[in-house]
Amino acid sequence: MESCxxxxxxxTAGNVAVKGQTTDALEPFTSHVAQLDKGLVQCTLRVLKxxxxxxxxxxxxxxxxxxxxxxxxxARPPSKDTIGTTFMGESGQSDSLVMATKLSARYGRQFxxxxxxxxxxxxxxxxxKELVTYMKDNLQHFV
Amino acid sequence: MSEIGFxxxxxxDINGINTEFVFHVFDNKWMLLITQLGKLPALYNVQFDVGxxxxxxxxxxxxxxxxxxxxxxxxxxxxxxxADSDEIRGGIQFLVNETTLNKCPTELLIGLGLKQLDSPxxxxxxxxxxxxxx
Numbered sequence: 222m223e224s225c226x227x228x229x230x231x232x233t234a235g236n237v238a239v240k241g242q243t244t245d246a247l248e249p250f251t252s253h254v255a256q257l258d259k260g261l262v263q264c265t266l267r268v269l270k271x272x273x274x275x276x277x278x279x280x281x282x283x284x285x286x287x288x289x290x291x292x293x294x295x296a297r298p299p300s301k302d303t304i305g306t307t308f309m310g311e312s313g314q315s316d317s318l319v320m321a322t323k324l325s326a327r328y329g330r331q332f333x334x335x336x337x338x339x340x341x342x343x344x345x346x347x348x349x350k351e352l353v354t355y356m357k358d359n360l361q362h363f364v
Numbered sequence: 365m366s367e368i369g370f371x372x373x374x375x376x377d378i379n380g381i382n383t384e385f386v387f388h389v390f391d392n393k394w395m396l397l398i399t400q401l402g403k404l405p406a407l408y409n410v411q412f413d414v415g416x417x418x419x420x421x422x423x424x425x426x427x428x429x430x431x432x433x434x435x436x437x438x439x440x441x442x443x444x445x446x447a448d449s450d451e452i453r454g455g456i457q458f459l460v461n462e463t464t465l466n467k468c469p470t471e472l473l474i475g476l477g478l479k480q481l482d483s484p485x486x487x488x489x490x491x492x493x494x495x496x497x498x
Contacts, residue, residue: 247402250384252369267369269386272402280390287390287473290407292445308445309409309473333404 247272253362256282260351261344268362274331275363277324279338279352286337293321294331309335316340323349324356328364370395372497378488381479387497394468396497397475398489405477406446408456413438416469427461437466444473451481462490464498 253268265285267278274294280286293305303326307315321334340348356363370388377383378400386397399405419425419437426435437460441453455476460466465474478485 247382249375249382250373250386252373252386254367254369267388269369269373269397271384271404274403276404278388285389285391287393287395290444290473308407 251362253359255355255359257348257351257355258282260347262338262340262348262351264338264348266352266355270362270364274333275324275328276333276335277320278335279320280335281338284337287335288337289315289317290333290335291315291317291321292331292333293318293325295325295329320349327353330364374496376492376496378492379485383478383489383492385492385497391470393471393473394465395473396465396493399475399477400479401477403477404446405475406448406452407444407473407475408452409442409444410456410460410472410474411440411442412466412468412471413440416467427466429461436461446475452476455481455486458486459490459493462487463493465493467498 251270253270255266255268257264257266263282264279265282269276278287289307289310291305291307291309293303296302296304303322305318305322305325307313307318310317315336316338317334317336320336321332324330324332324334338348370386372385372387375382375384381400383398383400384402386395388395397404414425414437422428423435426437428435436457439457439460441456455478456474459474459476460472465472478489
C-alpha cells in the first residue's frame, strides 16, 4: 500500500502571473472566503487561486448555489482581446461571463466566475466597485 | 494564514505526484476538483439517474463490487468544459462507485485531471476522498 503525505500549505502572497508565462514548478492552490456586506448587495465570495488562473464564486449570503459558471481569458498574442464563454447555466451573455471578461481584461489572467446573485442596473456598478476594491486590497488571494 | 474558502482544500502526494483537492457543498451541487496539472482540468456535470434514497435494488442501482457481477451507480455525465475522454469518464464513474460521492443528494460538478489515469492512482484517490474529504 503506497503512503500519502500531506504537503505543507504554502502561502505565496503577491505572486502575479505574467501573461503567457509557463513554469515547471507548480504553485500550490490557495483559497479564500470573504463576506462583502458593506454595500447594497450582501454576498459571500469564495476564491480559488491556481496556476495562471483564478476561480471566483459569488453567492448571496442566505443562499449557497452554483447555477452559472463562465470562463474568460486573454487571447493569444498579438491579439489583445479577451475571449470567454459560459459553460454552465444561462447561455449567451451571462452575468458570470461579463464579470469574468472584465476581470480577465483587468488582470491579464484567466478567470472562472460563478456569479449567483441577481443584480439590476442600480446595484451592479456598486457591487462591481465593491468587489474590485476588495480585490485590490487583497490582491494576493486573487492573482 | 487566512481561512480556506471551501469545505476542503488541500494538496497531497499521490504516488509521487502532488495532487490538489478542492471540495465544496453548494445547495444544488457538490463540487470536487482533483488535479495534478496545477490548473482546472476538464469539468463534468454528473447527474444521478436514480436518487440517493431510491437506490433500493442493488442489482439495478449499484454499486456492487464484484468481478463477476459488477453494477455501477447509474449516472449521466456531461462534459461542460475541456477535453472529453472515455478515460476520464471511466475514472469519474470509478470514483462514484467506490466512494461516498454516490451519496450525493444533488448533482456533482467534478474535475479530474490526472497525469496518468491508472487503477492504482484512482484507488489512492478514492482512499483520500473517503478519509480526507467525506
